[in-house]
Structures are given as C-alpha cells and as structure tokens.
Amino acid sequence: MCGIVGYAGHRRADGVLLQGLKKLEYRGYDSAGIAVCSAGEIFCEKKKGRVGELQAIVEAAALDGHVGIGHTRWATHGAPSDVNSHPHLNGSRRFALVHNGIIENYAALKDALLAKGYRFRSETDSEVLAHMLEACDCESLLETLVQVLAKIQGSYAIAVLDREHPEEIFVARKSSPLVIGLGDGENFIASDIPAVLEYTKNMYILEDGEIASVQAQGVTVYDAKGQTVDKKVYQVHWDATQADKGGFADYMRKEIYEQPNALRKMLDAYCKDDKITLPFQFTRKALQEIKQITIVGCGTASYAGRVGEYILEEITGIPVKVEVGSEYRYKRSILDASNLIIILSQSGETADSLASMREAKARGAKLIGVTNVIGSTLSRELEHVIHTMAGPEIAVASTKAFTSQILALYLIGLFLAESTKTISESQYQAYISKLRGIPEKVEEILRREREIQSIAEEFYAYEDMFFIGRLWDYPIALEGSHKLKEISYIHAEAYEAGELKHGALALVTSETPVICLSSIAAIADKMASNIMEVKARNAQMIHVRSEAVPPAPGCKREFLLPQEEDLFTPILAVVPLQLFSYFTAKYRGCDVDKPRNLAKSVTVE
Numbered sequence: 001m002c003g004i005v006g007y008a009g010h011r012r013a014d015g016v017l018l019q020g021l022k023k024l025e026y027r028g029y030d031s032a033g034i035a036v037c038s039a040g041e042i043f044c045e046k047k048k049g050r051v052g053e054l055q056a057i058v059e060a061a062a063l064d065g066h067v068g069i070g071h072t073r074w075a076t077h078g079a080p081s082d083v084n085s086h087p088h089l090n091g092s093r094r095f096a097l098v099h100n101g102i103i104e105n106y107a108a109l110k111d112a113l114l115a116k117g118y119r120f121r122s123e124t125d126s127e128v129l130a131h132m133l134e135a136c137d138c139e140s141l142l143e144t145l146v147q148v149l150a151k152i153q154g155s156y157a158i159a160v161l162d163r164e165h166p167e168e169i170f171v172a173r174k175s176s177p178l179v180i181g182l183g184d185g186e187n188f189i190a191s192d193i194p195a196v197l198e199y200t201k202n203m204y205i206l207e208d209g210e211i212a213s214v215q216a217q218g219v220t221v222y223d224a225k226g227q228t229v230d231k232k233v234y235q236v237h238w239d240a241t242q243a244d245k246g247g248f249a250d251y252m253r254k255e256i257y258e259q260p261n262a263l264r265k266m267l268d269a270y271c272k273d274d275k276i277t278l279p280f281q282f283t284r285k286a287l288q289e290i291k292q293i294t295i296v297g298c299g300t301a302s303y304a305g306r307v308g309e310y311i312l313e314e315i316t317g318i319p320v321k322v323e324v325g326s327e328y329r330y331k332r333s334i335l336d337a338s339n340l341i342i343i344l345s346q347s348g349e350t351a352d353s354l355a356s357m358r359e360a361k362a363r364g365a366k367l368i369g370v371t372n373v374i375g376s377t378l379s380r381e382l383e384h385v386i387h388t389m390a391g392p393e394i395a396v397a398s399t400k401a402f403t404s405q406i407l408a409l410y411l412i413g414l415f416l417a418e419s420t421k422t423i424s425e426s427q428y429q430a431y432i433s434k435l436r437g438i439p440e441k442v443e444e445i446l447r448r449e450r451e452i453q454s455i456a457e458e459f460y461a462y463e464d465m466f467f468i469g470r471l472w473d474y475p476i477a478l479e480g481s482h483k484l485k486e487i488s489y490i491h492a493e494a495y496e497a498g499e500l501k502h503g504a505l506a507l508v509t510s511e512t513p514v515i516c517l518s519s520i521a522a523i524a525d526k527m528a529s530n531i532m533e534v535k536a537r538n539a540q541m542i543h544v545r546s547e548a549v550p551p552a553p554g555c556k557r558e559f560l561l562p563q564e565e566d567l568f569t570p571i572l573a574v575v576p577l578q579l580f581s582y583f584t585a586k587y588r589g590c591d592v593d594k595p596r597n598l599a600k601s602v603t604v605e
C-alpha cells in the first residue's frame, strides 16, 4: 500500500528520501515521487514505475535541500501515471503534499473547489487536500490543517511542505499509520518503522487525530484541535538487520526459513515452566462466560483463523466461527460479554480488521488481538494482545506470520481450557509438549526443500491448479492456493475434497495438477476416495501426506510430512506449500517479494 517518508536535518534530503522509499517498496506500489525545499522553491519529481527510475532523475537535479517528503503510490483513485503520482502541489506551488488513505467525500470537496476556480491536474482524491490548504490559508499552517482535516471524511496519513516555511514538515494521521523517527539534529517520517530504523530506534507513533510539526531541531505534536500533546517516545527493540535479506536471495525465502526460530521464540515467551502465560487480565469468571468465539482476519490471516476454528473447538469445546474483516465490519452481529472476538493481523494496520475490532468493542464483546507488529494500531487499541514475535515480515506474501498466528491460536485455546479447567492436566501437558516439537519438524521439512523444488520444476508451467483437503487440511489448501496465485500468477483454487464432485470436478483434466493434502490420519480413507475421483479424470496428483496416511496409488509425486498427531499437522502441512509457491514463482521468473497489484499492508477499505 502507499508509503510516506520525510526528512528534516543536516543531510541532503533527496538521498534519505530515496533510501526510505526503497525500504517501503515491499508494501507494494506503482509510482513514486519526492518534493524537496531547495533555493526558495519546491522541487517536485514524480513518476510511474520503480523508485530506481525516479532516483536517476532526482540525482541529476543535484538538489541542495535538507527538508523533504516522498511517497510510493498504490493506485486507488486514478490509474498509475506520472500525473496521478504524489506529491501533489497547489496551483502556486506553495504546498506539496503526500497522502495515504482515501478521502471519501473528495467528490463534493472537489466540486466546491472547482466552483471557486481551482484547477485540478490529477484524477486523485488526494489533490483536493493541496488546494484546500491554499483555499483555507489561515495565520499558520497548523491552524489551516486543523480546519482542513476537520472537513475530511475517510482515512489519511499526510505530510505537507510549505515553501513559506521551508524548515518544517507538517504531518497528520487518521486510520493510516505514521511514525516519526527521532534523531540527533535530524528527524524522520515514515509509514512504518523499517524505513527509518537505520537512523534511529526512538519513535513517536502518531495516534488518530494527531498533527505534528517536524523540524531538524525538534518535533511538536498537537491534537486535532491544535493543542500540544505530551508524547511518549517508543523504543524499537529490533534492529535494521532483521529487516534485511540476511544473505537470502529474497525476503520470502528468508522468512520461510525464519519460521522454526519464530515459533521457538513465541513458545519461550508464552510457555514457561510448562504453563501457558498470556498477557491477559481476564478473570476466570470472565473466561467462563465465553459461549462463542469469532475469529476475524483478512486474506492469509483469515485462513489462519479457519485453521484455528478446528483447533479452538477441539481444545476448548466452545463453538467457533471465522469471518473476513471486510464483511464482518458491516454485519449487525448481536454481541455481548459471552462473545470472544479474536482479531488476527500481521501488520495490525489492516483497515477492515481494525474496523471489525472497533465494531465488536462497541457492541460489548471481549477482544483479543494477535499481531506481529508491536506499536501497531491493533496492539495499541486493544488491552489483550499476543505479539507473534516473528520479526519484520517484508515479503508481500505472508509466511512466518501465518504459522505464528496458528501457534497463537493453539496457545489461546490451551490458555482458555486451562483457565476454565475444561482440560485435564495430563492432556494440557501432552499438548504443550506437542507444540514444543513443532519447530524441529519444520526444520526437517526445510532441510528437504530440494524435493519440493523438483516438484515445482516439473509443474511450474501449468496455468491452473487445484488444492484439495478435508477438515483443517482445507484451510491449509486455501492458503496454499492463495500463495501460488499471489506470487506465481497461476490460477489456483482450493476445495474441500468432498465438494469437488459437486461442480468443480468438471474442470479437472490432465492439464490441471491437483495438490492433495492428507495430513489427518483419522480421515485418510475418505481423502483416498477423493484422490481416486481426480485420478479418474486423468489429473496429475501431488500427494502431501503424513507418515500415518497410506500412499495413494497413481500420484505423480508425493511429499511426506514428519509424523505428527492429527491436531498438530497444520503448521507442518503449509511449509511445503510455501516452498512450492516460492520455487514455482522463481521458475516462472516472477518477483516473489513484490507481486503485481498487491500491497503488504492494506490500510484502505
């Protein structure tokens, strides 16, 4: 999704901005631009395409400016083009502005400005802001912003340069993340922490409605009415190297390989002395009240939720349902304290998941958040939060966050069952020891990546694939097909294995390889019948099975998962699918870290 950077300090701003934009590339974008105050003017350059193309033009301009803003755009209003790229300028070029988010009432605002004679150059919603700054023009830019932002409906993170005050950048946010990195005689602005981490670990994380003035010598934060706010400095506890590729060819590969340690780290943090301790303040009575659990997430997080549905029902005996954030936020669900809503979000910034969280909170449900980003909006707005501790996930396609979310759901299930005494001590301990064994088994799969690579080598040229599975193998199939679509652009569909014959079997031919997931020994014979059904349609089958599941005759290839009790197979079953997508995408020459059209953190509805 769009990214913002800004700089005020002693270095040349253009270099810092370009560097920051490169760090934000992983979020997904289609164009980039910067604006720098230089020699009493605002220099602005913006282009459709990659930051590398912008860099050549900016470097040729040899700007001697020390204050500036930059942006990577992911198109919403108006196609990717030079003119629709940010920054946007007002007519007199006094203001330059970058914006993330969506201004929902922009059409009415634009009509009013057009009626007053303002001329628009782009098709974007964001450009209205640049003209509104000029139209409002109060005594100070702070006052102007207070007035302009009060008229905006929707979401925004903005950064503004003013030619009349070239030493200063103003920023503001509502429902779109923005951090200010605090340096020594220099300060930085970014949409997320990795973009400024090489300069400082001290940050201000702006809250909704806050406005800030950023200068080389200091930062002042104001509330939405323009009153100064006392802001706490947030210290980042990880360093820039964790956001680097660390010797791997791509972030996605590195992140797949980080999974065993990410899982271990979480187990060490939340499972001490054979007891699961989560940072929750619920009383036992409050936990006993829970009669229904709803897990909410988007994309990959929603598939982790669907795996969690089985895990939590099995461990706690409480009914569980799963909803995607974009739907749940508009449902008129009847909620009270007997409902526990678990919000899963790697970034903690996904607009639909946050809206669902706020809606459920307002309706009186209990809430737990699971996020990978400490300091994210989700982690700040909820009292009960599990941090997945997987370290920064940079590749757009989520891998380590998915397996960490599943682990978090096991932990929540065991925590609930133990706190309400609905599980025997021996069962509880047996489950904990199962969890402790998972990281090593993931390592074992990773050591055998060559087997998966050779399957990808055989199948990468097909244009359609199916994934089938039963029970929790089905959400793993969904996640496998999701990964393949995202990074290799192969059309892939996942089905509950028994459902295929109710329609989609019509599409199965020798040209549609079928990946058959069979990690659950208890229903292996049912899955075997479904495999026979696709075999009878001449499909080429790849069987991903547990040791306890017998081989299926006629499968072209198979991958054997390490032996594991049924309920604990999902984390193991997804890893070969992640590697399969990765190698398939590589064979097809795709950019695995930055797939087309996609963004890492989806901060718009």
Ligand code: F6R
Pocket: 297, 298, 299, 300, 301, 302, 344, 345, 346, 347, 348, 349, 350, 353, 396, 397, 398, 399, 483, 486, 600, 601, 602
């Ligand atoms: C897929 C992927 C997305 C995200 C989704 C939710 O690989 O990464 O489907 O899972 O956009 O993002 P978070 O978890 O940040 O809320």
